[in-house]
Amino acid sequence: MIAIGENAPDFTLKDQFGRDITLGQFKGRRHVMLLFYPLDFTPT
Amino acid sequence: MEALQERFLAANTQVLGVSIDSIYCHLNWAMSLGGISFPLLADFHPKGAAAVAYGLYLEDAGITDRATVIIDADGVVRHVSSVTPSGKRDIAELAALCEEVNEAHENTLKSFPDPPGLEADTVLFVRSNCMFSTNAVAALGNLHIDTIPVRNVSEDPAALADLEALAAKGQAPCLVVGNSAMHEAADIMKYFADRTTDIGG
Numbered sequence: 602m603i604a605i606g607e608n609a610p611d612f613t614l615k616d617q618f619g620r621d622i623t624l625g626q627f628k629g630r631r632h633v634m635l636l637f638y639p640l641d642f643t644p645t
Numbered sequence: 646m647e648a649l650q651e652r653f654l655a656a657n658t659q660v661l662g663v664s665i666d667s668i669y670c671h672l673n674w675a676m677s678l679g680g681i682s683f684p685l686l687a688d689f690h691p692k693g694a695a696a697v698a699y700g701l702y703l704e705d706a707g708i709t710d711r712a713t714v715i716i717d718a719d720g721v722v723r724h725v726s727s728v729t730p731s732g733k734r735d736i737a738e739l740a741a742l743c744e745e746v747n748e749a750h751e752n753t754l755k756s757f758p759d760p761p762g763l764e765a766d767t768v769l770f771v772r773s774n775c776m777f778s779t780n781a782v783a784a785l786g787n788l789h790i791d792t793i794p795v796r797n798v799s800e801d802p803a804a805l806a807d808l809e810a811l812a813a814k815g816q817a818p819c820l821v822v823g824n825s826a827m828h829e830a831a832d833i834m835k836y837f838a839d840r841t842t843d844i845g846g
Contacts, residue, residue, distance in 0.1 A: 602700040602712070603725055609716040610698040614663070616684035617671035618784055618838035619831050622661065624716070626844070630755050632658040632723075632746050633716045634739065637701050639708040639730045641666040641674035641685075 609633075649736055650683055657718070657754055658743040659844065661686055664709055665693050672783045672834075680787045682842060703730070713739055717746050718754055757843040763793060764822050769833070770808045772817040773799035777830035781818045784834040788841050 603609070613623045627633050653660050662685040666674070675681035688695045688709065696702035696709040703710055711732055715724035723746045728734055769785070771778035782795060796804035798817045809815040812826035820827040820836065827833055 602727065603714065603722055605722055605725060607722050609714070609720050609722050610695075611720075612695040612698065614686035614688055614695060615668050616686055616838070617668050617675055617681070617787060618684075618834045619668055620684070620835055620838055622684050622686060622844070624720070627659055627718065628720055629718055629753075630657075630757060632656070632718050632743060632750070634653060634658050634660050634743060635699070635714040635716070636660065636662045636734070637696055637699070637709045637712045637714070638662065638664050639706075639711060640664060641670050642677070 647679065647681055647683075649740065652740045653743055656740065656743040656747040657751065658715075658747065659683070663688050663695055665689055665696070669780065672780060672787065675787045676783045680789055682788050684844070699725075701727070706730070715739070715742055715746060718750050760839070760841055760843050763790070763837075763840050766821075766823050767793045768811075768821045769793060769795045770804060770812075770817045770819045770821065771795060771797055773797060775817065778818045780830045781820070781833045784837050788837055790837060790841060 609624060611624045613621050616622050650660055660683045665688050667689050668687045671685040671687060675685060693702040693709055699714060701710045701712045710727050711730050712727040713734060714722060717723050724742050769781060771782060798805040798808055805815055808819060811821045812819050816828060818830055818833060820833045
């Protein structure tokens with residue numbers, strides 16, 4: 602598990618609308634909360 | 646979840662869901678929850694790569710852990726926790742953590758430009774029993790857009806006649822905006838999201 606204080610690894614992934622979303626696009630603008638979850642159709 | 650988004654946004658926090666499902670699975674699942682406008686990311690190819698990078702991929706089970714990572718606007722990890730795949734997150738506690746992270750940054754953040762919104766003369770033409778039409782309508786539902794007409798050319802001959810007059814071919818789905826016609830469902834979905842949410846740029 603990644604540790605507090607580490608730089609978050611960047612990623613580019615497609616969202617449900619087909620857009621490329623990159624962690625870096627939020628830098629200086631917003632904090633980010635990543636909700637990792639096992640599979641769709643389970644609780645978030 | 647969607648209602649809680651506002652509390653996170655008030656703390657300048659972008660919520661991003663991440664799992665190994667495809668974008669179409671996300672699109673339909675989100676609809677079953679009443680529509681989710683924040684990004685659900687497909688950690689799909691290669692499978693679980695983002696989860697692996699964060700040490701949250703459970704190799705043996707071939708799934709991602711149910712875990713939460715809060716990253717501040719400088720790109721530094723400020724919180725990480727797992728509730729195990731079968732556990733339940735404490736959303737109120739996470740919101741409080743985000744508010745705490747935000748207190749240190751609040752005055753230094755730049756906002757995103759406002760999205761342009763949809764043009765007044767936008768019409769979506771769809772067909773029955775068509776996966777692409779269903780996806781385009783699901784994108785509208787997830788973004789909570791109810792201001793544009795959706796016309797079914799399979800059920801309504803007038804809609805088909807209008808579509809044939811507006812676009813050279815009577816093929817649906819088709820998004821008509823003024824004089825231009827867009828036929829690819831993938832382009833239509835992206836267009837709706839870019840026009841109505843502020844994180845596209």
